[in-house]
Each structure stands twice: as C-alpha cells, then as structure tokens.
Amino acid sequence: MSEKGFGYAYTNTRVRVMKAKLIHPTEYSKLLKMSLDQIARYLQETEYKKEIDELGTKFGGADLIEYAINKNLTNSFKKILNFSLKDSKTTIKAFLKKYDIWNIKTILRGKQSKETEEEILQNLIPAGELNEGFLKEVVKKANSVQEAIEFFKNTEYYEVLKSNSANLTELEDKLDIKYHIERINSSTGKIKNLYEIKARGLDALNTARTKETKIKMKRILPEKKSVKSKPVEDLKKARIELRQKLSEKGRRIVNKFERSTAPVIGYFFAKENEVDNLRIITRGKHSGLSQELIEQQLVY
Numbered sequence: 642m643s644e645k646g647f648g649y650a651y652t653n654t655r656v657r658v659m660k661a662k663l664i665h666p667t668e669y670s671k672l673l674k675m676s677l678d679q680i681a682r683y684l685q686e687t688e689y690k691k692e693i694d695e696l697g698t699k700f701g702g703a704d705l706i707e708y709a710i711n712k713n714l715t716n717s718f719k720k721i722l723n724f725s726l727k728d729s730k731t732t733i734k735a736f737l738k739k740y741d742i743w744n745i746k747t748i749l750r751g752k753q754s755k756e757t758e759e760e761i762l763q764n765l766i767p768a769g770e771l772n773e774g775f776l777k778e779v780v781k782k783a784n785s786v787q788e789a790i791e792f793f794k795n796t797e798y799y800e801v802l803k804s805n806s807a808n809l810t811e812l813e814d815k816l817d818i819k820y821h822i823e824r825i826n827s828s829t830g831k832i833k834n835l836y837e838i839k840a841r842g843l844d845a846l847n848t849a850r851t852k853e854t855k856i857k858m859k860r861i862l863p864e865k866k867s868v869k870s871k872p873v874e875d876l877k878k879a880r881i882e883l884r885q886k887l888s889e890k891g892r893r894i895v896n897k898f899e900r901s902t903a904p905v906i907g908y909f910f911a912k913e914n915e916v917d918n919l920r921i922i923t924r925g926k927h928s929g930l931s932q933e934l935i936e937q938q939l940v941y
Contacts, residue, residue, distance in 0.1 A: 652725045653895075653904040659717065660895045660908050662688050663915050666941035672922055673932050677702045680923065681709075689713050703927035708763050710916050710923075715740075717912060718768040721905060732832065732902040734770065735824060736909060741769035742816045744776055745798060749809055752786045771796070814859055817843075821861045831894055831903040835887065835910065837862070842883035849876055877938075884940045888914035914940050 664687065672680055684706065685693045692709035700708055718740075722733050744765050751761035761780050767773040775792075783789035786809070790802045801819060805812035821843070824836045840861040847858035853876070887910045894907030918939050925935035 649729065649900050649902065649904075650898075652721075652729050652902070653898070655724055656721060656905050656908045657895055659721070660892070660911060663911060664918075669918060669922070669936075669939055669941065672919075673936055677706065677923065677926055680919075680926075681705055684709065684919075688717075692716070703923050704763075706923045707920060710919050711764070711766050714912065714916050715766050715768045718909065721908075725902075725905070729902045729905060732828075733905060735827060736906055737769045738823075739769070739820055740766045741771045741796075741798070742820055744769070744771060745793065745802070745816065746813050748776070748779055748783075748789050749786050749802075749812070751780070752783060752789050753809060818859060818861050825862075830901060831897075832901070832906050835890060835894075835906060838890070839883070839887060842879075842886070846876060846879055846883070849879065881938060881940060884914055884917065888940050 672683065675683065678701075681693055681697070681702075684690070689709055692712045693705065696705055696709050696712070718737060722730065722737070725733055744767065747764050748761060751764075758780050762777065765773070765776055765780075767776055779789055779792040783792060787806060790799070790806055793799050793802055798816065798819075801815050802812060805815055821836060821840045825833060825840060828836055844860045844862060844864075847860065850856070851858045891907035891910030891914070895904045895911065897904060897907075921938045922935055925938070
C-alpha cells in the first residue's frame with residue numbers, strides 16, 4: 642500500500658505513541674540511585690519488559706541490561722519498519738543500514754580480539770538489512786577477520802571491506818563515511834538536516850582527534866571555508882553536546898504533523914539516545930564510577 646492515498650499520518654501517529662513511552666528525563670535521576678538489579682526490575686515495568694523477561698533466565702546484572710536494551714532497540718525499529726507503508730519503508734531501511742555497519746564492525750573487531758561467539762552475538766543489533774540468521778552464520782563459521790569479510794561478498798560493503806582489511810580503523814572510517822554521504826545525498830528537508838548536523842559534528846570531533854593523536858582522520862563532508870566552526874576543546878563534552886542536539890531535534894520532529902518520514906527518523910534519534918543513556922548508567926555502575934561522573938555523560 643502506498644502512502645499517497647493513506648498519507649503519512651498512519652505511520653507517524655503510531656510512532657508518536659511509541660515516543661510517548663520513552664523514559665522521561667526525570668526518571669534518570671532515580672535510575673542513578675539504583676543498583677543494577679533494581680534498574681533491571683525498573684525496566685521490567687517499561688517497554689523493555691519483554692526483553693528483560695526473555696534474557697533474565699540466562700543473564701544478570703550489567704549483561705542482562707545491556708543485552709536487553711540492544712534487543713529492544715532491534716525490536717522497536719523492526720516494529721516500525723513492519724507497520725510502515727511503502728513510501729516510508731525506503732527511508733527507514735536507508736537509516737537502518739547504520740546497524741549493518743555496526744554489526745560488521747562488531748564481528749570484525751570480535752574476530753580480531755578472539756572474542757567468543759556468544760560475546761560477539763550478544764553485541765549485535767540486527768535491525769538492518771543483514772538479518773540475524775546471516776549474522777549468526779558469519780560469527781559461527783568465520784575463524785578470522787579475512788574469513789568474515791568473505792561472507793559479505795554479495796553486499797554493498799564488500800569493496801570497502803576487502804580493500805581495507807589490513808587496517809580495521811581505516812575500514813571503519815570508510816564505512817561510516819560511505820553511510821553518511823549516501824544518507825545526506827539521498828535525503829531532503831528535516832531528515833537531510835539531521836544527517837548533516839551529525840556529519841558536521843563527527844567531522845569536528847575527528848579534527849580534534851587528529852590534533853590530539855597526530856593520526857589523520859578523514860572528513861565526511863568537505864570543509865566550508867566560509868563557515869568558521871568553533872574548535873573542539875573537550876572531546877567528551879563535544880560528544881555529549883552532539884547527542885543533545887540530535888536528541889532534542891529528534892524529539893521535536895516526532896511531534897510535527899507533516900507529509901514525510903521525518904517524525905520516524907526523529908524518533909530513531911530519540912530512542913538511540915535513551916539506549917545510550919541506559920548503557921552509560923549500566924556500564925558506569927558496573928565499573929564503580931560515581932553517580933556524579935555518570936550523570937555528566939547523560940543527555941536528557
């Protein structure tokens with residue numbers, strides 16, 4: 642069914658309902674005071690209940706929370722893709738390619754670090770075009786980075802993977818650049834603006850990293866000589882500010898009534914920020930960080 646007759650209202654209305662169920666910013670102060678077991682029980686009363694229940698018999702503590710939020714992210718994005726009508730699906734599938742790249746990186750890094758199959762599998766987020774069954778096959782059958790790369794021979798990523806297999810950092814940079822350039826070039830309006838904000842923010846961070854490490858980082862977008870961007874002084878603070886900007890814009894766009902898929906993409910950015918916050922709290926508590934240090938990294 643095309644959205645030309647039905648309009649975008651159906652998809653965007655359902656996404657607004659999902660946005661209303663995101664964890665309210667005021668709840669994070671409560672989570673910061675909880676133990677990991679208490680956080681898991683809290684999440685059992687939210688949209689994460691299904692995943693916590695499914696994984697609770699196998700995992701506990703930080704592992705349970707992290708695996709559950711990854712799985713919930715996958716389920717949430719797939720749910721939206723499934724109920725979206727034809728014209729929205731193209732834009733949504735294009736956005737979700739970022740998780741194909743996430744999974745490729747996770748597998749290659751895992752193989753390089755000699756991680757167990759389970760460790761790699763639990764960190765996958767199969768929300769993109771590369772389905773869970775295929776990804777599991779790669780993890781189980783490939784014994785090295787090179788063998789894993791060959792499994793992606795029939796995908797759009799193979800050329801980048803094959804030509805940069807000797808340097809995973811270079812490989813990851815080129816995958817990210819490919820993704821962002823394609824999204825910017827194929828998008829319009831508010832969606833294009835979101836991708837451009839993210840790309841320029843990442844370029845600013847990479848410029849700062851180049852100065853700090855003396856390792857040349859490639860830009861996603863060409864530098865505009867006419868635009869004087871503020872130099873990044875604090876990498877951690879700059880990353881948080883970029884997340885803040887994307888999350889705020891995403892939340893605002895979800896509530897807009899318009900004939901486009903922008904509200905869906907806006908929700909994706911807001912949902913990703915929620916998962917990032919939960920991951921930061923979980924890892925911080927697991928590592929014994931103070932409540933103050935963890936809170937400084939959160940984006941409300």
